[in-house]
Amino acid sequence: MIRVVLADDEPMVRAGVKTILATDPGIEVVAEAGDGREAVELALSHRPDVVLLDIRMPRLDGLAAAEELGRVAPEVAVVILTTFDEDEYVAKALGSGASGFLLKAADPRELIIGVRAASDGAAYLSPRVAQRLVEDLRGGRLQRHEGARRRVEGLSAREREVLGLVGRGLSNQEIGARLFVAEGTVKAHMTAILNRLGVANRVQAAILAHDAGLTG
Template sequence: MIRVVLADDESVVRAGVRMILAADPGIEVVAEAGDGRTLVELVREHRPDVALVDIRMPDLDGLAATTEIRRTVPGTAVLIMTTFGRDSYIARALADGAAGFLLKTGDPREFLLAVRAAAEGGAYLSPRVAARVIGELAGDRLARGSAARERIDVLTRREREVLGLVGAGLSNAEIARRLHLVEGSVKTYVSTILGRLGVRNRVQAAVLAHEAGLADLG
């Protein structure tokens, strides 16, 4: 069972997201919060697999809450929800260690996909958000690509294969099937890759894979 703490300052939104998640019998909302500080307290208390967090909340906004959760409860993956798609929000959320970014106006099925991906150690970007991120990367592709290729020089051939599939959006289980490995080995590879590249999570690793041209391996 995937345990989720849900946070949004609008009770109607929380009720709607709760109903979406209830459609999956493998997901359980264990607690809800209407502000950032209560969210952090509930995450510390319940230690959920995933925290689904609105970007704009009183007392402590979703971005600041993400930073605190990642610092104090690193085992909890954080997914950011918003009605906005501003690039500055996306960049900061990813830099703060968020496992994904969802638009509230997107397809409700994205919530289920995102929660499952985050709980499995993966990452999820709403397609509309991903398009913006890739568009930003395209603005300075040559410089970014050169720097990214230098960074991945520290990886072995197998680690580059795994990174390419992470960039293609595959989960650990999917990567294991693709490369004929056990899932535990993939988790070890991913952990090693993150450490060697100096990135905080799979989203940042995926962006680096795109910059280096490795995501085409997917």
């Protein structure tokens, strides 16, 4: 029997997913959570084979919960079940160690397939997500995004905020007004940003901000 913990902040969604899983006699939902923190706690207490996580949940989102489960319960397979198929979510989910990425709008049979694959130690992506991933890899977009994201991780939270505003085309004066700091403080942040990122000028920094997804 494949034991599953199901986490979604919408009770009706949980009920629907549970109904679909119940069509397979080899799958049992042993616990339900309304947020990511509760999902982690239930996974630790029930030790299921698979945890199904929505992305946008209170207290702890699904991506953060997946990352934490990878640390505290690495033997538990994680599958993301979400409405959102943006490249950023897919990359973060796979980077956190998730074994699957499923879409709520997909064929219900994919849910069964994904849970069974994860339980068997395999990976499964909804075909629509897999196709986009292949296209992104061909175009190099996902590599650029992940490379840029790793580079900006070394910046402080304030520096990432400044870099994001640079990517949106704001001047030092406009950034200072937006963040309620002196223009000289913004210039100091920019000097540190350029040095830490190893870029030569503001234009290169702005491009990196876009690639890293800091511009909103």
